[in-house]
Amino acid sequence: MNYHKYIDIDVINGRGTRCTLFVAGCEHKCPGCYNKSTWRAHSGHPFTEQIVEQIIHDLKDTRIKRRGLSLSGGDPLFPSNCPAIYSLCKAVKKACPDKDIWLWTGYMLEKLNQTQREILKHIDVLVDGPFKQELADAALEFRGSSNQRILEAPFG
Numbered sequence: 001m002n003y004h005k006y007i008d009i010d011v012i013n014g015r016g017t018r019c020t021l022f023v024a025g026c027e028h029k030c031p032g033c034y035n036k037s038t039w040r041a042h043s044g045h046p047f048t049e050q051i052v053e054q055i056i057h058d059l060k061d062t063r064i065k066r067r068g069l070s071l072s073g074g075d076p077l078f079p080s081n082c083p084a085i086y087s088l089c090k091a092v093k094k095a096c097p098d099k100d101i102w103l104w105t106g107y108m109l110e111k112l113n114q115t116q117r118e119i120l121k122h123i124d125v126l127v128d129g130p131f132k133q134e135l136a137d138a139a140l141e142f143r144g145s146s147n148q149r150i151l152e153a154p155f156g
């Protein structure tokens with residue numbers, strides 16, 4: 001997996017103060033996408049064990065308390081991202097069980113395959129669905145268009 005950006009203190013993507021990772025790779029090609037540069041899976045930088053350690057270190061920081069980790073992109077559930085995202089979520093939940101994980105995907109919950117569903121077992125909030133320009137609404141919290149849903153675990 002590659003990633004584009006890691007923000008160690010973020011108050012925009014999800015509730016509370018968070019760490020946010022934007023990964024590379026997305027096949028949805030939504031018209032009006034705000035992050036086209038992330039579509040190619042090989043764009044950005046290699047996601048290494050060092051970044052995992054940095055994220056866990058930041059989540060454990062007691063000076064600036066983070067509520068959790070946000071995973072966006074690109075699409076964290078892009079098929080070739082799934083192994084690294086699965087390992088990351090498991091590692092974060094093991095090291096920081098009190099932190100929540102939010103994940104944004106262009107797939108609909110109902111269309112996720114078994115590999116993608118395994119990741120859901122280790123996250124708390126899923127924001128699902130493609131961005132639809134005709135349903136775009138800047139007043140929406142944590143999503144770009146009204147078809148997208150903010151779903152909380154358990155996901156069923």
Ligand code: SF4
Nearest residue numbers: 026029030033074106
């Ligand atoms: S799912 Fe997100 S990153 Fe992918 S094309 Fe749609 S808006 Fe862009």
